[in-house]
Structure formats: structure tokens, C-alpha cells
Amino acid sequence: MSDLIKLSITEALTALRNKEFTAVELVRSHIEQSEKNKHLNIYITETFDKALSMAKIADQNYHDGKARKLEGIPVGVKDLFCTKGVKTTAGSRMLSNFVPPYDSTISQNIENSGTIMLGKTNMDEFAMGSSNTTSYFGDVINPWKAEGNDADLVPGGSSGGSAAAVSSFSVMAAFGSDTGGSIRQPAAFTGLVGVKPTYGRCSRWGMVAFASSLDQAGIFTRNTKDSALMLEAMMGFDEKDSTSINKEVPELVSACSQSIKNMRIGIPYELMKTEGVDNEIIQMWEKSIEIMKAEGAEIVNISLPNAKYALAVYYVIAPAEASSNLARYDGVRYGHRTNKDNLTLEEMYIYTRSEGFGDEVKRRIMIGTYVLSASHMEAYYLKAQKVRRLIVNDFNDAFEKCDAILLPSAPSAAFKIGEKQDNPLTMYLNDIFTIPASLAGLPCSSVPAAITKNGLPLGMQLITPAFDEYSLLRASSAIERGVSDIDFIPRGF
């Protein structure tokens, strides 16, 4: 039974079709693994009973020859996506009792493809964080530990629960969201493949909003081919989302076995001098360039001169959009309402929101309110939008010279829980490499590419032009092939 959890999605689907085991056995093995790893605090809500019922239906579908594309595959779903009848909290006290009466389009799409949800995974509150230490429901613990050191490490964030779920073999894939790096950075910290498709590829209908011009659903898996399968099921036009792009979903699985010979890989060498980046990250970057060269790719020097402003742009635009999106949480129609008595309406709003939101969320709402206020809007919000255009222009110029850009996903390996808490800026710097692609809405991935001296995974990031997820997976799989001698499995798993 324990072998079942080590299978790839492709292997599991073949085995299910050949009736080597049942979907019930597959799901049960993952439930057992999830229960063994309760201490990681992966799930906010477990849906094990429902999962077993759905597994029985999956087995019937296989029997009747009606199996859907991903029939029977156990997955985790970030608690940011509304799931009908199943609590959806966004990791916050504000929504701790909220049970959606409808499914998000993403949840519906993945259910329609036959996947089976084992639970709603833990996350930083309202997707604001890089460590999964701001959740109302407690920290998530990384399945990885440094050699000779028992300290609990962060899985990264905000999709920390989803990352820990896949990395601990509790599910075969997990859905997350990426606004400034919330899939790519935790993927790097947990030795996984993490993919954020082009902005507009995945519907945001039913996805609890953080920053509407940046939010995008994405996927964690243990290899690129599994990612390709999941992305084909997730992506697609949705009329209910006005930012959804009406483009055909490409076939992606074949990209993962395509050579990258003659592909032009752009390296922003100037970013190698970024302050605060660990030496082992730079070494991994240099080694990854050699991997690309060895497969016949052409290495091109590119420049992203305005990337140095990306952090500032993001921490104006994202909080501004968040302050607007989170204005709906007022205790009137759903969610937390203060228990205090004899309040005016205004007081009810203030107590509800002050009680319902954690510190990081309140900080971002305050920043957002400030940069949108009448006397500051020009200097901050409008200026940030202009610099955002400069960053997009940088990428457009770079993609005249290259087909994909290669750079690290994060400036360090996973750090200890409790570190980087004194100054929010140290936490924000975790996203220094991921934010530029988010601002430009480009498809991007993180692929495990090295292990540090003390046994922790590191990830490399690929970025490609808008809607070119095919080249993204093609380039990502080259890194994967180049490090195929490394087992990205946490000790003891």
C-alpha cells in the first residue's frame, strides 16, 4: 500500500486503467499517509469520508469504461477556492465558519476531470505571506529538515499546505494560488515542481480575492509531466470571470519530453548581484545554465533593468487591491461578526474587522488604504502602475532575444519557523525573484534543481512569454532531466 503513494500521476492512471489496484486503495493509501503526517498541519478541513465515496464512483467509472482524464487521483485544494458545502476559510478567522453554497470554477473543473479532493490545505491568511506562518489555523511544517538539525522549517507560502501535502506524499498533486510567488517559492522550499500559468488562463470565479490583477491558480506536483496533466484540466475560458482569456487550452504533456536544442535561454546576469542571495543559490543558477547548454540550448545575456523596483511596485499594487477586495468583510452577510453588544453599525464594522483579520492582513490593508488615499495616489499607486508597465516592457524586450528566462525561485533554502518575523521586509524579500513575472502576468514555474550542503532543496524558475506554457514546460523538463540523479524526497519519506 505504501508503494502507491510514491507513484507519479501518469503511473497511477496507467495502473488504474490496467486494474492493478483500485481508486479506493489509492485514495486510502493517501489518507493513511495524511494521518501519519498530521503534525505537519497540512489541512484546515479534511474530507476523507467524501474522498472514499468519490473513489468508489471512480472505480465504477473505470469498470464501465467511463473513466475521465484524471479519474481517481487524490489531490489537495488550497483553502482559497470555494468548495460547495465544504468550509472555505482563506486561512482566516474572518471566514473560519464560511461554507460556500457554490464551487469555484477551478474546483468544478478539477472535479469534472475525476480528481478526488482529500482536504482543503492550509495557507497564509488571505494568501498574504511567504512562510505559511500567518494562518489562523496554525503554522504548516515543511516535511524537509536540515541534516543534523531537528528545527521545524517553513514550507514557504502562501500555499504552504499544498506544498507540504505533495512533498509528504499525502496527495499526488495540490492546487495553490500565486500572486507574488506563492506557488513557486514553496515549490522551491519543498523540492516540488510548481507552475503558475499566464494570468487569465485559470478562472478566478470562486477564488477568494487578494489582488485581482495578480491572483492566479496553479499546481504543485512531483514532476513536470504530472503538472502538464493537471494544467490541461485546470485551464480554460470562463464567462463568469471578466479577466478570463478566451484561448484554446494547449496540449502540454508532450512538451515534457521535448529536447531544448536551439532554444534560446535568457539569463539576467545582473540579478546575480542581488543582495541577500545565498551562495548556494548562485552555484545552482550557474550549474543550471550548464545543464541547458549541455542539451543544446543557446544562452543569451538579457537585461531586466526595472526588476529592482519590482518589490516596491508589488507592495503598492497588491496591498491597494487587497484593501479594496477585503472591504467586503464587514460582518453583515457572512463570516465573522463581533460578539460585542450595543454597537453602532460603524463600530460593528471596526470590531469585526479588527478581530477577524491577523496582523499581516491588517498591515497590507493599511498600506493599500494609504497608497490609494487622495493625497498619495499619484505618488504611489499611479507611479507603481507606470513602473509596472516598464517591467512588462523589459520582459517584452527580453523575449525578442530569448524563448525562456532562467533564474532562481527564491534567495535561500527553507528557513526556520519563527525566523524573519521581526521586520516584514525580510519576509517580503523571499519573493524578490518571483514578483517580476507576477507583475507581467507571465507563465512561470519552479523546478527542483539542487540540494544544499545541509540537505535542503532549492528550485530554479523559468519564465516564458504569455500563453506559451508549452515552452515553459519544455524548458522546465530540461532542468528536471539535468538533475535526474538527485532524489528530491525528504528524509524519512
Add this chain to the structure above:
Amino acid sequence: MITEEELKKLQKLAKLSFSKDELDGFTKKLNSVMAMIDSLAEANCENIEPLRSVSDMYQRTREDEVTVGDIADQLFANVPAQNAAFAKEVKCFIVPKMVE
């Protein structure tokens, strides 16, 4: 840097309230973030238009017809526990009195 006066105004706009102790620690952290954000002033944006969205968005329209109806029960399913039974019975959201 954000002044104490501005902080009071922001709290009112954002409908948030902090105790004096909470505010001291909060203000320091907030201002360290603002110091980083101030680096935007260096960027040269002459003749650059603000970017509102990375995608070619346009407002899609549809026919003005009801496609989803009879969902009152769903709309009131998550009303706050205070007065929940009454709210579901009268199909109104119950709030503190605001009009004399």
C-alpha cells in the same frame, strides 16, 4: 513616513482599530515597508502610461435575463450567528440600527 495623524485617518478609512500598544509596534513595521516603497520615486516614468491590467480586458456584456434565481436560502446560509434564525426567516441581513 506615515504620521500619527495619517494613521488615525487610515484606521477610519480601513475600518480597523488598534490599541496604543499594538499601534507602536505596528507603526514601526509599517514605516519600514514604506521606506522600501519610497524607492519608486527614483524610477523615470516620463511619457509612460499606467498599466491597469496585463490582459486585454474589455467589459463583456450579456442579455439582461435572469439565469440564476431562487437562491435566497443560499444567500442567507452564512449569516452571522447573532440573529441568524430571524435573518433567515425574514430574508433580511440584521445589523445595528443606523437610521432614527
